[in-house]
Amino acid sequence: MTKNTSIFANLKSDFASGLVVFLVALPLCLGIALASGAPLFAGIISGVVGGIVVGYLSNSHLSVSGPAAGLTAIVLVAITDLGSFNSFLLAVLIAGIIQLALGFIKAGSISNYFPTNVIEGMLAGIGVIIFLKQIPHAFGYDNDFEGDESFLQQDGLNTFSELFSVFNHIQLGSVVITLVSLSILIAWTKVDFLKKMKLVPAALIAVIVGILLNEFFIQSGSSLAITSEHLVSLPVPKTFEELKNIFVTPDFTAITNSKVWIVAFTIAVVASIETLLCIEAADRMDAQKRYTDTNVELKAQGIGNILSALLGGLPMTSVVVRTSANNNAGAKSKMSAIIHGILLLVSVLAIPSLLNKIPLATLAAVLLLVGYKLANPNIIKHFWEKGKYQFIPFMATFIGVVFTDLLKGVTLGIIISIIFVLKGNMKRAYNFRKEEYQEGDIIHIDLAQEVSFLNKAAIKATLNKIPSNSKVVINATDTDYIAHDVLDLIKEFKKIKSKELNISTKLVGFKDAYDIENSDGYKNKVTIEHRYNVMKRKLEVIENKEIIFKEDKL
Template sequence: MKSNNLFAHLKSDVASGLVVFLVALPLCLGIALASGAPLFSGIITGIIGGIVVGFLSQSHISVSGPAAGLTAIVFVAIADLGYESFLVAVVLAGAMQLLLGLMKAGTISNYFPSNVIEGMLAGIGVIIFIQQIPLALGSDVEISSGLGIFADIFAAFQDIQPGILIITVASLAVLITWDKTPALKKLKLVPGALVAVVTGIVINGVFMLTDSSLAVTSEYMVNLPVPKSIEEFKGIFVSPNYTAIFNPGVWIVAITITIVASIETLLCIEATERLDPLKRFVNTNVELKAQGIGNMISGLLGGLPMTSVVVRSSANVSAGAKTKMSAVIHGLLLLISVLSIPTILNMIPMATLAAILLIIGYKLANPSTVKHFWERGKYQFIPFIITLLAVVFLGLLNGVALGMILSVIFILRGNIKKAYFFRKEEYTAGDVIHVDLAQEVSFLNKAAIKLTLNKLPRNSNVIINASDTIYIAQDVLDLIHEFKMINAKEKGIKVILVGFKDAYRLDNDIETNNKVYIDKNLLSEERISQLFNN
């Protein structure tokens, strides 16, 4: 995990690091807010993700920090465990990630179906979006879980503060306009989130200067600690409650964070590799180790769990980053900002952060993603949409587990259907029924093939064709042998086997072996008719 040539492109990396800092600052605060954690914890995570993970990672353009994909887990965990105990789970998760990296488990993301992963992220997006509605309206309603969500949203709309709503709408207008206007997007040094923050500060400043009743009070503003001495600065860090290591709930949260954070990081690394104009290879095992060390330090200092983040990474690329020094510089700038301008940061209305999170939630649960999986067919869409809904209403772990189970069922069902092709046109006496086996026929296909063979009409003529088959499980060969020698004879069914290259494994009966044809091309319709009429 050594770094090379960190200062080779310092000019471009300083500029891109500044851009990523401006993007990351409001996101760090917003994700901490969505996670139900102290806002300062989001800054800590951004600093560690930039300086520590940025230095240790082999990726030249990915940037790590608090992740939107973990907010649902973190929110519930903090509510259940308390913040100090939750930090123990973050440290343990980091240690587990480090262990995964040492075990070379960097390919773990390849074993999770994309529809389940996308469904999970979309579900998290819906949760983030819903949770911001009260903040965006100025309501004190707390969003519950399950079906109670709908009642809480309705109640939030009955408790609106006009001043906060104006700031939310203005912030959303800036974010949407910035994202949709090509000319504005080219202003790389001025991210839309930063403009939204400035807009929120200015609007509320006008309300306050004019003594308007629309002015936002301090309880609806960012509230970062403002240390006046080194001792006060040390005091704002929260230490883990190490006795919580004996709490089983802490371990469950740690394992959950490990799995989700690792998958999200690996998927982001895969995406950023495609964005890298130099197409540099990233060792995912090294990345897991870097993330693990970063999460351990973040937890020890009172920060949130982190991942590599697509939003920051793509901003890094578009700003012209050349090496990972850009990520390190963004972390240093976050550290400088929290030391030098906390008073200015405390002027940010929470409504602006809510607006930023509404956009993040929408992008994670983008309707185009739903449409994409709908167009890919029911075997892709159903696990996706069930995962999404289950994550929202049953919780993240239950949602992912349900999605995985459905995906496995559909994979098995798909394999069963693809194992053979049964020509089932209108059957009349004397017709030949063809059962064509696929390239691979495993034991999973045995039940479906057995059902098909048992439903063949009495006194029919059947060709079971394995000419295109490379592998047939012995269980299936035994089934076909049993059907031909016993069941077919009992029902008066005549069977011809074609293309069974391992015919000797299928049957030692001389008469049967005479009916096992290696090449289907040798069987003309006339020859088939002769064989069945013998």
């Protein structure tokens, strides 16, 4: 539960973060459209709809939607198989309707069962991918499309072989602009008076300086001048007729084509899963620990894809790269995503020629820092300390995402997590009493003997429904095992949510240090002594009953 506040409440910070996301999203929209074999403006349309429409309808505070790299292979094959882009748009429209239906049947609740270590492994893996994929762009080698997140590339190379190819294609002007841009971005976080200039994002200054530097190189005839193939490449419509031709409509006559329906279901499933993964990741990033209604998110994505298809845009999902950039730029609410969509729309229509002067090297510098923050080495140490049952799924997801792609990596992590849970929880039962409470009530929540991450959804829903000004007692006296996902949820509720809603929260039976003992969760040492005392009392009762029974018999 969160307080209802206006989306304009944090306009200063949201405008600054929206501007950063716009700068990051622009080349990604174009790159993904190019790789998908679709018109370049189809990516921009998807980005605009994802920002404005989905941003407004969603109740996620950090998530940013747009064309997704994970769908490029599907889109490329689909356009070829269906024979026309118009027929493909019909498949996207049907996919949007399917997503809308999934939202109404509450299919979004599946996201509650994504383990935290898998989500964190996905984020770390995406961070490494972002970092490695931007190194070639930082050196002026732009062979691979912007936004590629797969290990195996369309040009036959892979993430690592692409790095070795850089040495044969270094463009010194791009290197200079990358270094200058990185200096600006880092200085903005280190120098005190620059840190106070929150309304002016460092990324914007880096872009302006990058444009001016390259213009200087061009005017002076320097060999450092960056040519058009290393700049943002947005089509510039010269007449109103050209502008009107940007918008393409679906071919409704293809409704009877079975291939259209197969593509539609494929897009709906893949886009929904990627969105739910990103939403869980966004909620993990959120410093205020606000929860997103994933069923509302699926409805928003469905409406977004329907509208995108009607306008001639690509299918969209919630996207980790843009969401991470949004969070790092200091976004406070969904207004940031909306602003990024508005900026995409206005700038593409009003100043496309100016946008085409932006060096890709500058944008690479922005994404290098985003990638580094996501893949911070401390996160590996953090999960190592949590024990093997947390560390192994985390590392499997991390490695899987880096060496395959997002969905395959996450699938691997979840499979390993399920194996561990099935192995350790075959006899674990979870009993949770769910009641209606009124404001001011004293609420008792007694945890069962074993609480795994499979119980996270029920506990999250219960905590989320607790009214303000209540008193809550969460009792773990009889609990031997609590999964880290649930333990983190309870700790976050006590530290953040309870203060926000004036809820008095008392934890009983929890050990202060939340020790981890050879398990993927918390073993409650307090209960060992407690269980001994309970068993002792039960034996005494049984013994007394036996004595009474013998006396009666005599």
